[in-house]
Amino acid sequence: MAHVEAQEQSKLSGRVRLGNLTSRIPEELGVFAALVILVTIIGVHNRSFVRPENLLDLIASNSFFGIIALATVFLLALGEIDLSVGWNFNFSAVIAGLAMVHGVNPWLAAGLGVLFGAGLGLVNGLLAVGLQLPVIIVTLGTYSMFQGLSLVVNKSAAVVPPDITGSFFTLANKRIFSLPYVGGVPFLAVVFVALAVVLHVLLHRTRFGYRVLAIGSNAEAARLAGIPLARTRVLVLVLVGTACGFAGSLYVGSFGSVDPASGGQFLLAVVAAVIIGGTPLSGGMGTVIGALIGVLIIATISSGIVFFGIDATWSTFVTGAVIIIAVSVDQAVKWQRRRNAERRASRTT
Amino acid sequence: MQKALIRVGCLAVAIAASATVALGGVHASTPAARQAPEAKLTIGFVTHFVGNPFIRQVEQAARDAGKDLGVNVKIQGTAGFDPAAQLKMVQDLFASGADGVSTSITGDSMAVGLNKLIAEGKPIVEFNIFSTRVKAPYVGERSVVDWAILGRAVRAKMGGKSASGKVLIGTCAPGFPALVDRIKGVKRGLGSGLQIKGPFDVTGDPTKNFSAWQQLIAANPDAKALIGVCAQDLENLGKLNAQKGDRYITAGGDPTLGNLAAIAGGHGLISMGQTGYVQGYLPIKMIVDALRTKKALPKTGFIASGAEVITKSGVVEPYGLPKLSPAKIKAFQTNPKLQHAFYKPLFVGKPALFGRGALVNWRSRVEPIANASR
Numbered sequence: 194m195a196h197v198e199a200q201e202q203s204k205l206s207g208r209v210r211l212g213n214l215t216s217r218i219p220e221e222l223g224v225f226a227a228l229v230i231l232v233t234i235i236g237v238h239n240r241s242f243v244r245p246e247n248l249l250d251l252i253a254s255n256s257f258f259g260i261i262a263l264a265t266v267f268l269l270a271l272g273e274i275d276l277s278v279g280w281n282f283n284f285s286a287v288i289a290g291l292a293m294v295h296g297v298n299p300w301l302a303a304g305l306g307v308l309f310g311a312g313l314g315l316v317n318g319l320l321a322v323g324l325q326l327p328v329i330i331v332t333l334g335t336y337s338m339f340q341g342l343s344l345v346v347n348k349s350a351a352v353v354p355p356d357i358t359g360s361f362f363t364l365a366n367k368r369i370f371s372l373p374y375v376g377g378v379p380f381l382a383v384v385f386v387a388l389a390v391v392l393h394v395l396l397h398r399t400r401f402g403y404r405v406l407a408i409g410s411n412a413e414a415a416r417l418a419g420i421p422l423a424r425t426r427v428l429v430l431v432l433v434g435t436a437c438g439f440a441g442s443l444y445v446g447s448f449g450s451v452d453p454a455s456g457g458q459f460l461l462a463v464v465a466a467v468i469i470g471g472t473p474l475s476g477g478m479g480t481v482i483g484a485l486i487g488v489l490i491i492a493t494i495s496s497g498i499v500f501f502g503i504d505a506t507w508s509t510f511v512t513g514a515v516i517i518i519a520v521s522v523d524q525a526v527k528w529q530r531r532r533n534a535e536r537r538a539s540r541t542t
Numbered sequence: 543m544q545k546a547l548i549r550v551g552c553l554a555v556a557i558a559a560s561a562t563v564a565l566g567g568v569h570a571s572t573p574a575a576r577q578a579p580e581a582k583l584t585i586g587f588v589t590h591f592v593g594n595p596f597i598r599q600v601e602q603a604a605r606d607a608g609k610d611l612g613v614n615v616k617i618q619g620t621a622g623f624d625p626a627a628q629l630k631m632v633q634d635l636f637a638s639g640a641d642g643v644s645t646s647i648t649g650d651s652m653a654v655g656l657n658k659l660i661a662e663g664k665p666i667v668e669f670n671i672f673s674t675r676v677k678a679p680y681v682g683e684r685s686v687v688d689w690a691i692l693g694r695a696v697r698a699k700m701g702g703k704s705a706s707g708k709v710l711i712g713t714c715a716p717g718f719p720a721l722v723d724r725i726k727g728v729k730r731g732l733g734s735g736l737q738i739k740g741p742f743d744v745t746g747d748p749t750k751n752f753s754a755w756q757q758l759i760a761a762n763p764d765a766k767a768l769i770g771v772c773a774q775d776l777e778n779l780g781k782l783n784a785q786k787g788d789r790y791i792t793a794g795g796d797p798t799l800g801n802l803a804a805i806a807g808g809h810g811l812i813s814m815g816q817t818g819y820v821q822g823y824l825p826i827k828m829i830v831d832a833l834r835t836k837k838a839l840p841k842t843g844f845i846a847s848g849a850e851v852i853t854k855s856g857v858v859e860p861y862g863l864p865k866l867s868p869a870k871i872k873a874f875q876t877n878p879k880l881q882h883a884f885y886k887p888l889f890v891g892k893p894a895l896f897g898r899g900a901l902v903n904w905r906s907r908v909e910p911i912a913n914a915s916r
Binding site (some may be wrong): 506 | 589592593601616617618619620621622623624625626627629630634635637638641648649650652653654655663673697715716717718719722808
C-alpha cells in the first residue's frame with residue numbers, strides 16, 4: 194500500500210516538475226513559432242532568403258521602426274497609444290541631419306537628435322498629464338504638429354549632410370563581429386537586439402517596469418499603492434520619444450539623409466509589431482522580446498512577398514492575411530498551453 | 543537579464559537553424575548561377591502609391607515590356623511615399639535573384655543603398671521620381687517645362703497678357719520634390735501680374751481632397767483659377783466647378799477617367815499627362831538592353847517620357863505619336879491592349895527621331911539629369 198502511495202506521489206511530483214518546466218517556457222513561444230514557420234516557408238521557396246547575410250540585413254533594415262516598437266511596449270503596457278511616433282522619428286532625424294549640415298560633429302548631432310526626440314516625448318507627456326487626457330488624444334494633435342514643424346524646419350526638402358564619410362556614418366553601415374558561416378553582423382542589428390534585452394530587463398526587472406505594469410493593470414490600485422501615476426506616464430512617453438530620436442539619428446547615419454516623408458508611415462507597423470508580439474491593447478502586460486519577434490514577423494512578411502514574387506496589387510491583402518495566420522498560430526499555441534495547464538491543475542487537485 | 547539573453551539566444555539559434563536547413567542549395571539560386579545563356583531574365587519594378595490609376599498604367603506598361611522582350615517582370619510597391627520600404631524591396635528583389643530593377647525614388651534616403659547595389663554592378667533605372675544622388679539614369683517628366691505649358695494655358699484663358707486675378711494652387715504632398723518642380727513650372731507659365739496663392743495642402747485622399755478644395759473655394763470666392771498638381775485634383779475641381787456654374791478655370795494632371803470626364807464636361811480646362819506608359823516600358827527595355835548587350839547603363843542622365851497635353855479637343859502625345867481622341871484615351875484605361883498597340887511602335891523598328899522607333903536607340907535620348915527639373 195505504501196509502495197502504491199509512493200508511486201502515486203512520484204507520478205504527482207513528476208507532473209508538478211513537468212508543470213514547472215512548461216510554465217517556464219516563454220510566453221512568446223507561439224509568436225516565435227509563427228516566425229520560424231514563416232522563415233522556413235519562404236526559405237524553402239527561395240533559399241536566398243535564408244542566407245544568414247540576408248536574414249541579418251532584414252533585422253538591420255527594420256531596426257528603425259523596430260526600436261520604436263520596443264519602447265512602445267511600455268506605453269501599451271500602460272494602456273496608452275502614441276500616434277506621433279512616426280513624426281517624432283522624422284522630426285528628430287531632421288534635427289540631427291540639420292545639425293550635421295550646419296557643421297556639428299555627426300556624433301554630437303546624433304546625440305542632439307536623441308535628446309530632441311526625448312524632448313518631444315516630454316511634450317507629449319506634459320500635455321497628457323497637464324490636460325489629464327489620454328495619450329492617444331494628445332498625440333492626435335502632436336502628430337500633425339511634429340509633421341508640420343518638421344516640414345517647416347526642413348523646408349519641405351530632404352536633409353542631406355554634406356559629408357557622410359565620417360565614423361558615425363561608417364559605423365551605422367558597418368558589419369561587426371564576423372562570425373563563422375554567417376559573416377559580419379550589421380551594427381544596426383546588434384543595436385536593435387541589445388536594446389531589446391535592455392528594455393526587457395527594464396520592464397521586468399526594475400521598479401520602473403513594475404510600476405508601468407501595475408498602472409496598466411489597475412491605475413486606481415496603483416495610485417492607492419503610492420505609485421506616482423503622472424511621473425510614470427511622463428517617463429514612459431520620454432522613453433518612447435528617446436527611442437524615436439535614437440532611431441531617427443541612426444536612420445540619418447545609415448541612409449545619409451532624411452526625407453520629408455521618412456517615418457510618416459511607421460505608426461501602423463509599430464503598433465502591429467507590438468500587438469502581434471503579444472502585448473495587449475488593454476494594458477497591464479507587455480513583452481519586449483515579443484515585440485522584437487513581432488517586428489521580425491512584419492519584416493519577414495514584407496520580404497516574403499518579394500521573394501514569392503507576389504504582385505504589388507495583391508501584396509497588401511497578402512500582408513494582412515499572413516498577419517492573421519501568424520496571430521492564429523500564436524493563439525493556437527497559447528490555447529494549447531492553457532488547456533495543458535488546466536488539465537494539470539485538475540489532476541493535482 | 544539571463545532569461546532575456548536565453549530568449550534572444552533561442553531566437554537566433556532557431557533562425558540560424560532554419561537558415562542552415564535551407565542553405566544546401568543557396569549557391570544554385572544566386573543570380574550568377576542563373577545567368578546561363580538560356581535563362582530568362584527577371585526584372586524587378588518597384589512603384590509607390592499602389593492602386594493609383596496613373597501607377598496602374600505604368601505597371602501595365604512594365605508588364606507589356608516584359609512580354610515583348612521575353613523577360614519576367616516582378617512588380618512590387620508601397621501604399622504611399624515610403625523610401626525605406628521601397629529600398630528594402632529593391633534589395634529583396636536582387637536578393638531573390640532579379641537581374642535588374644527599376645524603381646521610383648520617393649526620397650533621397652534611398653540613394654546610399656541604391657548606389658551600393660549599383661557599385662556591385664546591379665543595373666538600376668529610376669522612373670517617375672528621381673534623386674540626383676542616385677547614380678542611375680532616370681525616365682520621367684520634364685516637370686518644370688511641362689507644367690509651364692499648363693500655366694500658360696490657364697493664363698491665356700484668364701485673358702493673356704492683360705490677365706489679372708487670384709489663382710489658387712494645391713498640392714497633395716507639400717514639399718515633395720517632383721511636385722515642387724511642377725508648382726515652379728505652373729508659376730513660371732502663369733507669369734507675373736497675377737495674385738498666386740499657395741501651394742495649399744489639399745491631401746492625397748480623394749475624399750479629403752474634395753473637401754479641401756471646397757474649403758479653399760469658400761475662403762477665396764474671388765479666385766479665378768484653381769490648379770492642382772496631383773492626379774485626383776482635377777476630377778474634384780471639375781465636380782466643384784459644375785456645382786458653381788463653371789465659374790472657375792480649373793487645371794490638373796494625368797489622364798485619369800475622372801479628369802477626362804471633367805474636361806469633356808467643360809468643367810476643366812487642361813490636364814498635363816506625363817506619358818506613364820513610357821515610364822513603365824522604357825526602364826525595362828533599358829535594363830534588358832544593357833544586360834543583353836553587356837553594355838553598362840549610364841551612371842546618370844535623363845530621358846523625357848514626354849508631355850501629354852489633354853484638352854477637350856483631344857490629347858497631344860509626345861514623340862510624334864498621333865493625336866488621341868478623348869474617347870480613345872478613355873478606352874486605354876479599360877483595355878490595356880489598346881494602349882500597348884498605340885505605344886509599342888515607339889520601341890520597335892529602325893531607330894527614328896519621331897514616331898515608330900523613336901525610343902529604340904534610347905541612349906541617344908539621354909540628357910543631363912538637371913534638365914528634368916530645369
